[in-house]
Structure formats: structure tokens, C-alpha cells
């Protein structure tokens with residue numbers, strides 16, 4: 320598989336789900352991984368998994384929505400080759416049942432959090448002579464999903480942000496791409512089912528799995544493999560692209 324030997328990678332939200340899988344895989348492929356995570360306990364667990372496997376990693380407890388915290392973390396990290404903007408939260412609701420507080424919470428983590436990390440990372444990547452950025456978009460960036468008003472807004476913004484950054488930093492050799500997963504089996508999905516369908520977890524899990532053309536949810540490891548390719552030198556001709564990783568959801 321693709322090597323990240325000698326690279327330094329920042330993964331936000333690396334304590335769970337897709338971010339955890341990306342952190343483990345990147346470390347296994349030789350990167351020094353910096354997990355930027357709100358949940359220190361979850362991040363510490365991933366750190367010990369990486370260390371047990373012989374990899375290099377550090378944890379930075381921070382809220383990506385807070386620019387001062389993000390700037391401090393990137394200051395500590397120093398040299399940087401790869402940024403994966405993965406931290407994200409969900410909200411279920413249409414316009415009418417999305418309060419201003421709900422909207423602002425989703426916006427502050429999913430959109431402003433990604434911006435804060437880009438703001439901190441881009442000058443470092445430029446100084447380094449280039450690098451790779453991968454942002455977590457979603458199928459909700461592309462198609463209408465019922466009751467995901469604020470979430471879809473945030474993931475549409477990620478898609479546009481990716482294009483903007485890719486365009487602006489072509490000459491600086493910073494490649495910026497996004498991934499658009501459909502449902503991937505992570506604590507994010509389990510939490511959503513438990514909160515919204517208590518007592519019907521198995522039935523809803525099955526229903527959601529079958530609602531995807533391929534007949535199942537994705538795995539965090541499948542998404543991590545795509546991230547690895549996009550961040551590797553082998554993807555050197557790829558920038559400004561969004562990659563659905565969706566079991567056929569968008570097109571089939």
C-alpha cells in the first residue's frame with residue numbers, strides 16, 4: 320500500500336470512527352500522526368493502539384471550533400505535510416426544527432472547524448513546499464437527504480471550500496480533495512440510531528444498510544484507504560476533486 324514514511328499528518332476527530340481508522344492506517348504507513356480531538360479519552364485510546372502497533376502519534380486535546388486552540392496546536396506540531404479535516408457532528412431536522420443554536424453548533428464544528436484548521440495549516444504546508452489536504456464532505460453535499468438541513472449546509476460548504484483551496488494553492492503544490500461517504504458504520508451512526516429510534520436499533524440499522532444500493536454500510540477502514548491514497552504522493556495529479564465513497568448511493 321501507499322507509503323507515508325517521513326510525513327507528518329494532522330487528523331481532526333481522530334478518536335473515533337473514520338478519524339480513528341485514518342489515524343491507525345496513516346501511522347501504519349509510516350506517518351507521524353497528530354490527533355486533534357475534543358474527546359481526550361477516546362484519543363488516548365487510539366494513541367495506545369497506534370503505539371502498540373509500533374507507530375508514532377501524539378494527541379492534542381482541542382475544539383476545532385476554537386481558532387485560538389487550533390492555532391496553538393498547530394504551533395506545537397510545527398512541520399506538517401498532511402491535514403485531514405474529519406471532525407464533524409450531525410443534527411437531525413428540517414428548517415423548521417433546526418434552532419439557531421443547532422445551526423450555529425453544526426456550523427461552528429463542521430464549517431468553522433475546517434476553516435480554522437485550513438487557516439492554521441496552509442501557511443505551514445506552503446512553507447514546507449506543498450502537501451495534501453483531505454476534507455470530509457458527505458453524500459449530503461450532493462443529494463437531498465431528509466431531515467439533515469444544518470448538516471447538509473455544512474457539508475455543502477466543505478465541498479465548495481475544497482474547490483476554493485485547491486484552486487488558490489495550485490502553485491504552492493498543496494493538493495486539496497474531499498471524500499463523500501454515504502453511511503459508514505461508526506459511533507456517529509450508532510449514536511444517531513440510539514438517540515432517534517430507541518428500542519428499534521437493530522431494525523433501523525438493517526433498514527439504513529439496505530437503503531444503500533450496495534446493501535450495507537461502509538466501514539471506516541474503507542474510507543481510510545481512500546484517504547491514504549489521496550494523501551499519498553501517488554495521487555500527485557489529483558486536486559479539487561470530490562470522491563463519493565458511497566456503495567453507489569449518489570449515482571445508482
Ligand code: NAD
Nearest residue numbers: 332334335336337357382383405406407457502503505507
Ligand atoms: P464520529 O462521531 O465517530 O467521530 C467524530 C470525532 O470527532 C469524535 O471523536 C469527536 O469527539 C470528534 N469531534 C467532534 N467535534 C469535535 C470538535 N469540535 N473538535 C475536535 N474533535 C471533535 O464520526 P464519524 O462517523 O467517524 O464521522 C467523521 C466525519 O465523517 C464527520 O465529518 C462526518 O460528518 C463525516 N461523515 C460520516 C459519515 C458516516 O456515516 N459515519 C458519512 C458521511 C460523512
